[in-house]
């Protein structure tokens with residue numbers, strides 16, 4: 247790493263970014279595009295963080311995100327730098343969004359065109375059509391209001407959140423009600439209630455605990471933008487962002503773990519990485535927020551985020567992952583597949599209430615080579631399996647329980663997906679401790695801190711430190727929340743704050 251001179255040497259203000267996840271990349275693009283000098287420090291060899299790529303034995307796997315939604319957020323990011331996303335990566339709309347297989351083996355394919363979808367829904371719940379339209383109308387309302395009034399705002403002052411208008415909106419849309427109860431108002435069968443509540447799993451949440459506002463998720467899939475897939479896999483979007491950042495002059499320091507954020511006289515002065523001090527006018531932590539406070543700020547910022555509160559934070563679920571290279575085709579599967587447990591509610595209770603490994607887990611399996619054949623050698627498939635499990639805690643010891651759980655998952659894959667285990671020619675396993683170690687995710691929580699009522703909006707840890715001047719945060723555990731589109735929106739909000747508060751000249 248170069249020794250960097252103090253920022254006063256040049257006319258530009260310098261921002262040191264800790265982490266090259268989606269939040270770090272998107273913020274770096276915006277800051278560089280508006281005249282900041284941006285230095286990004288990433289502990290790993292690859293940019294993208296959780297949105298990584300694994301290449302082995304001719305197979306290619308996206309390691310984290312697989313569902314691309316709200317594509318307008320990425321288009322807007324590239325536009326903000328005077329570029330067109332299409333010149334960097336091609337996004338392909340998926341014909342059928344996904345298939346949900348219920349505990350009894352019956353399956354529902356969520357199709358992109360309305361007549362086909364309605365036919366499927368009527369087969370499962372005759373007479374559901376008008377109620378389905380009312381569900382969509384309600385979810386549309388939540389999406390529009392949720393996005394403009396809550397997601398796209400940084401709530402700099404408490405009154406921005408607690409204003410009468412917001413309280414009225416929250417009450418009117420019942421956004422803070424219980425998700426599963428809300429969905430149950432529109433659907434009478436357990437199957438459709440499950441099919442339109444499973445989406446909270448995208449955020450590592452239980453539908454039995456999540457706020458109703460997240461019905462905006464199935465809405466974005468069904469009616470707003472649908473599901474997309476970048477040519478070459480999800481990681482192509484990361485490569486596009488890295489390329490744009492580099493063109494704008496962002497400097498990446500890879501394999502460069504930040505050991506400390508330097509603070510003196512109440513102000514962030516830079517970072518220490520590989521034993522070297524690098525001065526900066528502002529520091530933006532993209533590393534998981536609770537980790538950044540605990541490990542990098544060492545308690546100096548307790549003024550705005552007290553230890554006590556940190557200990558009370560609630561976390562999302564984690565993910566047990568199998569990345570499998572399969573010789574032959576997986577004829578029974580489509581690109582995105584959800585396999586729901588026959589004990590749907592108990593499965594969530596095991597993970598979120600009892601914090602133990604579920605007996606009969608629901609899981610999600612992706613075969614990206616169905617859309618992008620280049621992700622597997624000819625005649626083979628790459629298979630990504632995600633099983634929601636509790637975050638790190640005393641109830642599960644992965645050293646002791648990991649192998650038996652893997653065997654259970656293989657059993658499910660054989661029974662429910664038609665996988666012949668003898669055809670698996672490549673295997674990589676990832677458990678919650680791996681998420682913790684590879685990305686410094688507190689508690690190994692794959693999606694960051696939770697999104698219960700007391701951890702959303704103004705209650706979520708803010709992206710600007712009050713105790714340390716020039717200290718900012720971006721990513722899944724700060725506002726507005728987890729998921730690639732939300733983190734991308736957060737990057738815009740924080741870059742705007744840095745521009746206003748630190749200034750680009």
Ligand SMILES: Cc1cc2nc3c(=O)[nH]c(=O)nc-3n(C[C@H](O)[C@H](O)[C@H](O)COP(=O)(O)OP(=O)(O)OC[C@H]3O[C@@H](n4cnc5c(N)ncnc54)[C@H](O)[C@@H]3O)c2cc1C
Nearest residue numbers: 265267268269289295296311312313504533721722729730
């Ligand atoms: C299995 C899985 C599936 C998911 N599926 C989806 C999906 O389908 N759709 C969706 O929208 N979202 C999905 N998500 C959520 C999404 O991945 C995250 O919300 C998002 O990628 C978080 O980005 P981030 O920038 O906040 O953090 P990260 O990706 O964690 O980036 C932070 C970076 O900081 C680096 N870092 C940490 N500490 C240091 C340090 N001390 N010094 C230097 N660097 C450091 C890390 O290595 C990492 O690269 C999924 C997540 C997981 C885990």
